Amino acid sequence: GAVVSQHPSRVICKSGTSVKIECRSLDFQATTMFWYRQFPKKSLMLMATSNEGSKATYEQGVEKDKFLINHASLTLSTLTVTSAHPEDSSFYICSARDAAEQYFGPGTRLTVT
Amino acid sequence: DQQVKQNSPSLSVQEGRISILNCDYTNSMFDYFLWYKKYPAEGPTFLISISSIKDKNEDGRFTVFLNKSAKHLSLHIVPSQPGDSAVYFCAASRSMDTGRRALTFGSGTRLQVQP
Numbered sequence: 489g490a491v492v493s494q495h496p497s498r499v500i501c502k503s504g505t506s507v508k509i510e511c512r513s514l515d516f517q518a519t520t521m522f523w524y525r526q527f528p529k530k531s532l533m534l535m536a537t538s539n540e541g542s543k544a545t546y547e548q549g550v551e552k553d554k555f556l557i558n559h560a561s562l563t564l565s566t567l568t569v570t571s572a573h574p575e576d577s578s579f580y581i582c583s584a585r586d587a588a589e590q591y592f593g594p595g596t597r598l599t600v601t
Numbered sequence: 602d603q604q605v606k607q608n609s610p611s612l613s614v615q616e617g618r619i620s621i622l623n624c625d626y627t628n629s630m631f632d633y634f635l636w637y638k639k640y641p642a643e644g645p646t647f648l649i650s651i652s653s654i655k656d657k658n659e660d661g662r663f664t665v666f667l668n669k670s671a672k673h674l675s676l677h678i679v680p681s682q683p684g685d686s687a688v689y690f691c692a693a694s695r696s697m698d699t700g701r702r703a704l705t706f707g708s709g710t711r712l713q714v715q716p
Binding site: 492494497520522524529532534537581589591593594595597 | 603605610635637642643644645646647650690702703704705706707708709
């Protein structure tokens with residue numbers, strides 16, 4: 489199946505700093521990528537839909553100024569958590585869509601201290 | 602309001618027996634359903650899907666059943682193997698999201714297969 493990578497896999501940062509997470513589709517071009525967030529023992533919650541060359545579409549309740557999404561190419565989308573706070577600590581997962589399915593990255597564990 | 606529900610947070614079965622994971626949905630606009638398997642600290646892995654025009658889809662040891670009138674689907678794994686132990690997520694999407702195929706996930710069921 490298709491491969492999606494995320495970098496970094498784990499990051500610890502201090503409150504007030506910004507963190508960038510990269511999502512890459514390694515063997516296919518993805519016009520659409522998605523960013524999800526998973527809280528402990530909870531479902532994956534869709535944060536935003538990232539479209540190559542256009543602005544991301546954010547789900548209700550997700551602050552677009554806090555979670556900056558850039559989809560600069562057909563294989564790369566980035567999520568930047570700005571001015572991170574401890575409540576932003578979570579597991580962030582991206583997915584990339586080809587014509588048939590969504591393929592998920594391995595996730596990034598963000599811990600804000 | 603949770604549109605996709607997995608009411609059993611955990612399930613334990615013996616190796617070789619059948620595992621049945623259940624999922625209910627409330628949004629009648631959903632017409633495509635998927636099951637994902639997830640290990641801790643990893644992203645979900647696609648297992649099997651079903652379109653609303655079908656009521657059954659089979660792939661090896663995995664079979665998904667869809668009951669549209671009851672808004673219910675289930676994943677059957679038979680025979681269950683210890684390597685199947687993971688968290689299983691049910692997900693749904695609407696074709697009206699054309700191109701987006703944003704997924705709505707259930708809360709997951711942790712399956713443990715005992716050797």
